[in-house]
Amino acid sequence: MSDMGYCCAKCKHLVEIDYESQGIRCSYCGHRILIKQRPTMVKTVKAE
Template identity: 80%
Template sequence: MIMGYYCARCKHVVEIDYETQGIRCNYCGYRILIKERPTMVKKVRAE
């Protein structure tokens, strides 16, 4: 399973594969990554 994140220090986009590598930025080695969120707003109709 591949998830998209960006590094909190260098702001590079990093794709993490949980099965093969640890949670670490490929560019600077920083271990704090922020999950990318979609830009569209999800609207739910209340009933």
Template identity: 65%
Template sequence: MDYKCTRCKRPVEIDYQYTGIRCPYCGHRILVKERSQASIKTVKAE
């Protein structure tokens, strides 16, 4: 699964066998899951 670091904005690959979840570039611990373009839905306002 692809994640993005909220501090340095770089894509991060998570290895679930490793217990600590950190950005390997800056060490930040807050990562967000990347969404694909297919999952973004637009709704027409009426």
């Protein structure tokens, strides 16, 4: 399993991807379009 969370574009459930068994599908509704969740922390980089 991956550490990254995904959200289904259709039913909005949080989904964990299991690449070996089911491929890339929502485990709740079966939809194939998943959106990668962004971290809540903003990363700032100082320009030089």
